[in-house]
């Protein structure tokens with residue numbers, strides 16, 4: 001299997017969103033729209049992708065491939081084998097399952113044949129009780145094809161006694177804990193569901209007489225669909241070419257949308273919570289500047305994800321913004337299997353310092369997060385090598401001290417720099433002149449919560465910063481993960 005180059009220059013030192021989902025109904029050649037939608041969602045998963053369609057004559061068809069959407073779902077051969085007016089698709093990095101060594105059978109969408117017809121399902125998120133469910137299902141005779149936790153949903157649907165597929169899906173998802181945004185399809189229905197907390201995003205769009213569901217609005221833009229609204233936490237929509245039925249099958253709970261979507265995962269041209277992600281990131285930069293001012297000559301982003309926050313920091317502080325670091329846009333397949341010599345060049349392959357700007361300057365570097373800290377250290381060395389007088393890191397998220405179990409790839413807790421060091425210890429470890437993070441309250445203000453974080457009932461999921469998990473990660477606790485104690 002070819003190893004895909006990361007979309008972000010430091011993917012090995014970033015939290016990584018693990019999936020994007022897309023679906024469309026009521027259009028001619030749905031697969032073409034799904035492929036375009038998945039292409040726009042490629043930042044949410046680069047390892048593999050799949051599309052399922054249904055055509056009244058040809059029935060269900062599917063194609064699942066490793067690699068980028070543009071390399072797999074553009075040829076006439078593949079696309080003409082996916083006919084029909086309804087289709088769903090999925091891009092993935094590996095979630096649960098055989099992480100890092102995915103088999104093609106783990107690539108979604110999954111398909112199940114039921115007495116009342118077939119259904120395909122694609123899922124973004126992570127089922128936190130998947131191990132327990134899988135054990136139970138296997139004991140009761142289910143035969144699993146993949147190591148993906150999403151397959152549990154298909155088996156739970158198969159065992160449901162409900163009369164139709166949407167009702168079976170409701171039944172199945174009531175047994176599932178954790179974070180899920182699901183896009184599914186039958187022969188005639190496109191179905192979207194968000195978990196009761198609404199941890200992962202899902203939006204609805206309108207295209208001609210048809211409808212689309214997508215992880216993000218940027219994928220609606222690419223197919224020319226109008227953004228209608230976000231699917232609500234705990235909502236299930238059943239869409240046919242005749243219209244939309246909206247159901248709320250779960251017990252209502254306060255929503256806990258992933259606050260990191262605002263910081264890093266979503267594309268800056270997407271709309272979240274009625275505001276562009278770009279604007280929110282700029283507001284985060286402004287808040288960061290208010291909380292953590294420092295005298296300096298230049299504000300530089302760590303490209304690309306630090307850019308809007310760096311612009312916000314510069315606007316608020318009055319310190320000039322500059323592209324002090326240039327990203328090589330053409331990191332392609334050339335270095336898929338790099339030689340030892342090339343690998344040792346590390347960050348320099350992906351980034352270069354704009355020496356003429358940096359030399360002799362006191363530089364503020366704005367990045368979206370610090371995970372392991374390995375890349376921050378290398379960037380600091382590059383900036384100093386280019387002659388900077390001082391290097392100050394400003395980080396557009398609070399310290400990432402806890403792993404995510406809701407569909408985001410995170411290193412084990414002991415690999416997270418902030419889990420083992422205080423802010424000043426991290427500054428020393430990175431050997432920078434200063435290192436400051438936005439506060440959790442500051443982040444909440446920047447995303448539109450003017451009063452900051454409600455400590456009694458946080459308005460978002462922020463577990464990777466606070467250690468307060470809105471859903472107990474039952475499987476991980478079974479495997480020995482220690483939750484934050486009340487005393488911490």
Ligand code: SF4
Pocket residue numbers: 015199258259260261403404405406408461462463464465
């Ligand atoms: S733990 Fe962090 S990354 Fe995971 S869902 Fe919550 S806020 Fe998002």
